[in-house]
Amino acid sequence: MSRRGFLKLTAVSATVAATPPLVARAAVPDVARAPVTQQVAMEVNGKPATLSLDTRTTLLDALREHMHLTGTKKGCDHGQCGACTVLVDGRRINSCLTLAVMHEGSKVTTIEGLGTPDALHPLQAAFIKHDGYQCGYCTPGQICSAVGVLDEIRRDVPSHVTADIGAKATFSTAELRERMSGNICRCGAYSNIVEAITEVQEGRA
Structure with missing residues (x-):
């Protein structure tokens, strides 16, 4: 067999080998890819x-x-x-x-x-008072998380830094920082955030 003949035979074989998958893909109805x-x-x-x-x-x-x-x-x-x-x-x-x-x-x-400009939630007001934000992008999540944190403490839900999980949950800076650790502030306003939440927890807001 000549070199040219061998190349032609190889090309034809490759085409035949590739044809079944192409046909199979084409046979899949569009409805299978439609969103549910x-x-x-x-x-x-x-x-x-x-x-x-x-x-x-x-x-x-x-x-x-x-x-x-x-x-x-x-x-x-x-x-x-x-x-x-x-x-x-x-x-x-x-x-x-x-x-x-x-x-x-x-x-x-x-x-x-949680609140409106005319009737702020206590945590919203405290974040404003203590400058608990800079760019403000993380602030909605920080405030919603803080609401959840204070409720967890009221319900005696322990955290990873709770010394005695059988005892009543207590509020502390260590507890607060641990519970809020899933909310990142890229501007670094953490100390102000802690001050805002602490004021609300202590009833001073």
Whole structure:
């Protein structure tokens, strides 16, 4: 066999070998790649909301993109910075790490639901008083997380620095710093944040 004949035979064999996968991919109907949507009903900031969502939509994207509640921020989108923290049924979670369809019937509170410019939540007022922010990007998550932290202490939920998990939970700077460690402030306003939350906890706000 000549060199030219060998090359032609090789090219034809390669084409034939590649054809079945191509045909198989082409045979897959488009419907298999279409997004699956689902109705999700929840209560957001005290108001009922029903959304038709792609089942892959995170709670964060449902709030920001579908309900236009942009106070909740998308920082890392990997659950590492805490900027997206909201309260779900009274407990703080990273909304970027959970799917919206998992919260059918849940009560969700975002920073917009905590207070208004005319009637601030005590923590919002304390953050302003103590300059608990600089750029402000992490602030909604910090405040929502702080609400959750104070509730955890009231419910005697222990943390990793609690000396006796069987005893009543107590408020301290060490406890506060540990419980708020999932919320990162890239501007470094941590001492002011601690002062703001401490004032609210002590009833001085």
